[in-house]
Amino acid sequence: MIGTGVIAVGSELAIVTLTNNDPIARVLSISIVTFLGGMIVGGTTKPNLGASWGLLFCLLIATWDRHVSETILVSNSLWLLAALSLSVVCTVSVEYVFGSRTPVEDLRLQFVQRYRSLATMYAACSEDTTTAKRHEAANKVSRLAVAGASGMLDIYHVIVDRNLPTKALPPDAQLRIMVLARLMDDSAAFGFKDELFSDPAVRVRCARLAAKCAELAAASDVPSEHQALKNDLPGTDLLSKIEDLVDVLAGAADPEGGLKGQEPIIVPTNKIPLVIHGAMRKPENVAFALKISLCATICYVFYHGVDWPGISTSVTTVMVTGLSTTAAMKQRLSFRLLGSITGGLLLGLGTIVFLFPLMDSITSLAILIGAVAFGIAWISGGTRFAAIGPNIAFAFYFVALVGSRASTELAPARDRLFGILLAILVMWIVFDWIWPVRTITVMQRVLASVLNGTAELVSMDPNRASAIWMNQEERLRRQIGSNLAILRGLDETVEYDLGANPGDQAETSDLIVQASLSAAALAWSQVLFLNDVEEGIEVADRVRLGLRNAIAADLASMASAIDPERGQPAPFLVDTTTLLDDGSDEYERAIVARYIDTRNLVSALLEGETSRRGVSLRPTGQRP
Template structure:
């Protein structure tokens, strides 16, 4: 990457960071709840003289806030995970009589298993929490302190985390949202209204000033991303609340809406002066479609069936493509507000992702995490420098599955550590703590840091910086129950972070690199194979309940993978090299393909929950169509990974022509074939990408 490109990337990241800090819906409310929980927990821990305060304060940020129920469940699961980690630590120490070599081997084994759990389960936080706590407590035995003190310290850690989790859950029960469905509907409508207004201004040939004013709300909603809306969605799912008039497949629709906002904002910011009759015509159509989407009155989609992905070149083309994918999602008025179709509770999702445990990339990820953590553990023991033990914790909280995402998280970890540990932590130790003589002043200082960390953590792109700001500051500020008086601990902890970053860069980016677009291709292939599995699944069977249970698991996997691909697409910006722009383009293409695959899936899934459409499951011609499509989509999945694409076959190879015009099955058949043709077109384009 030349100097000009690097400078442009830095300016872009700085602009995005500033945008990420702007107010978004519910951000202030969430930050204040974290602040209140932090203050309550701090006072209780200081009064009760509880050790490991820094870890307890940090756990407040990790408790789920989708709903009070989610907070309680995630808090209890976290405490159970911590208890298991401490039990493993004590078991290793007792069985081995605290043999140093056994401790090293235990770190290698536990971090490997933790890495596999992160990569192969629907609850990755369990693996990372277990690995993090185990590495912290097993590392305490290197201090050669009395065994009684170390055992008590491990048990006290459970009490400390119980207090922090309890405070977070209490605040959520007192101040959590009561009617998330209405809030989600309102947020969704506001976004469509902003889009409608913006494209109406363009359709009417508005002045540059009018266009800029209309683009601003769209840009703000694009910056807000999906985080706030997905939190509301999760509240509806976990608490089994009334879904109002939300449509089927709400999670996938929210991802599509955010993609539309992103591309529309880019179009508006880059086209404040361009004007032509053709541009006005297309913008008028988009404005009309957005207006119709406000009350979820989805227009008929026959006029959109001839959309061709090959023509998707400009930003306006991409807006139309994203809208097209959304418009082809199924919406039956009788299914609006159907909780079974709107949102699926996490408790229905299987613990392990189907087929993920034995995959080569899962094992490889576990081995890489294990190698990094073990090397860090050996290094700080070999040089007899316990102050840099933060290297191991850095590995456990930073590890991701692709080089681009690793670079992103390492960069965020470094930036958060500089702000939280060096600037705020060292600044407080050297300038503030010597003059503080009361709990009140300490509460004010910690409250300030907690609030700005929570505000930063509420952003859609740079939220990880906020978490690391809090963690690094607490690590420095809460060395003991008294105010720290030395700067050496802060220096040592920061050096530990740098050691971990260096080792992880070497392992993930030099020895065993995996580019982000490669992981995205694997994720897309997983979606395609899930679609193929579902097409084979929906055949006549006696046990309808078992069919719905398996279908729900596949639906959950499709929704989560699409959201993950959107997140990884943002991480492609951190792939540096001569082919960076090609990777960015490929990431966008993979995301668009995944949205099209999602619409194909939901066009099939909606049939399951409609009693009037049960004959669609038993019609022999439709069963044969789905079987043939499943075989072909499996080929597309392999082609996405291998950068090949099978030749397109005509529609009559899947279904007899008479069925396409059948009064009962014609619309379903045409829509299915049309979505497949679009999917194949995208797959062909991906075969030409890097």
């Protein structure tokens, strides 16, 4: 953050100095910097750098529109840099003092907490209990579902960055986090379907789920013996999906112990390349950067043309809310508007009108700031509406704390709100009318990337292990895990994409997420196989090379068909009836089962079967 601030301040001062504060140069600088920021967002592994640089630069360059001394403007820029440095120091200090000392144990406890809540809920669903007791258990699952996967992923990344021992965690922890988040969402919905629990067959299946979740909670690793939850009893499609997800989490271990006790190879963040390979040349990333630049330039020129500098928040809104898909942009704009109304009009104006006249000491101001910051942090701790918190803070501090003295003007709150409304209008026209990118299209691209990454992993020859080979495996694992997180976020924004047939879009989005989870499970089965080879376990001949190559070619063909830019037919290259024989071991069965599962889901997606009535997440290889 400090580095981003230094770059923003340096860029601002360099442009003003070299051009003698020429207005045309400021306009061009807004266009160029926002374009570069958009490219950083779309083409690097640190997208926040681009958004932060563009936001700070737009804030700083707007101050040079005022008719005040250059000394004051330069001092304000340096004060901003000092404030950023102070905030970083305070954040690091607080985290050091109060942060967790045992992130591995914390992550394990997060798994256990969720498994236990699921076991309690399904136990209540399997018994002839009261609706209130069942709803109480479902509410606990719902609260954990709302928390999402972000918190667990943050702990996982801390473990990776600190290079801590991870024997207490399963080898595929990142995949399990994403699958568990999905399981929590579906289970929260299932727990309130009271009309289903009068069916004895449903109760039996819930009892088996409760037993399996209790087993997962009690075990620190994958259970040594696991039988798939066979779908031989009538039930609902949702219950079948839940059983499939539990099967992924409780995947069968190798009977000889080859999969147990392994410590996965994980990639520290500082070893991940900053620039994503090939991303800077992708047309969609360039188009996204151009849209961001166009919106910011239009807003900047407009508020100069009408001589209304108070609405300069329109430019910063573009950088705060500008995302690659139409639905995600609408979601962020909605949160931006709601946060600004809450923080600027309600809290900001309320503080100016009712509280500042009664405050006469720094103590009262500190209490006010602490109370507001606590509320904002509490809102930001969720997943669905986390973006509202920073927008409330942004609006409140810009309205109520405009200088070293208590604010007495009401116009800043009005101007900032109108600036946000201007940005919403401009971005709606550019992103939704002129240059729309639908969320389903982006999700198809991400799914194609998951399939391609899985194909590369499956085709890797374990007999050619080398440093390059290990780096490639690490890169592919990180890429697949990141893509799963992206798909989960996009799945939550589909409802904001107000295009044709929103119901079909939601169903298609759900099917894409299922296919990606299945493909990721296949990738992690291959990772376990490669890890065994690296550990010197004699398993290189267990999975036939020809079988892996054929599955990899078929996955690549699926990716070509899914990718909206290519859209090539997907001839299935593998005859599923000849994949397994009596000599096939657990490795082959796991890989083939996940392959067939992925193939069925991709087939349904390509055929447009968004209703998903005949599609199951259950691997065909695990049926009795």
